[in-house]
Amino acid sequence: MDNTTLDGNAAGGILREIFPFEMTLVEETCAHCSTTRVVGELTVYMSAMGTVMRCPTCDNVLMRIVSTKGGCVSCISKQSPDTFTCPPGATLIRKT
Numbered sequence: 001m002d003n004t005t006l007d008g009n010a011a012g013g014i015l016r017e018i019f020p021f022e023m024t025l026v027e028e029t030c031a032h033c034s035t036t037r038v039v040g041e042l043t044v045y046m047s048a049m050g051t052v053m054r055c056p057t058c059d060n061v062l063m064r065i066v067s068t069k070g071g072c073v074s075c076i077s078k079q080s081p082d083t084f085t086c087p088p089g090a091t092l093i094r095k096t
């Protein structure tokens with residue numbers, strides 16, 4: 001890992017702005033290699049332009065998060081909602 005590469009737990013704060021539950025514990029299945037991991041284990045690249053979360057196995061982009069000047073946070077995911085395994089009682093809300 002270099003200075004800009006972190007694990008998914010580093011994105012916990014911004015994920016809490018989007019999702020109404022602890023997202024780092026949610027399982028996500030990579031559409032490219034079919035590996036299932038919790039979001040906290042994904043590889044995260046954070047910069048002033050936004051946050052990109054990649055599969056640690058194949059480097060496929062799983063999620064992009066962009067904050068705008070107006071304070072709006074957008075989550076852009078190529079994954080369909082059913083690839084997320086949410087904790088019991090949680091509902092996934094996606095903003096695009």
Ligand SMILES: [Zn+2]
Binds near residue numbers: 031034035057
């Ligand atoms: Zn993968």
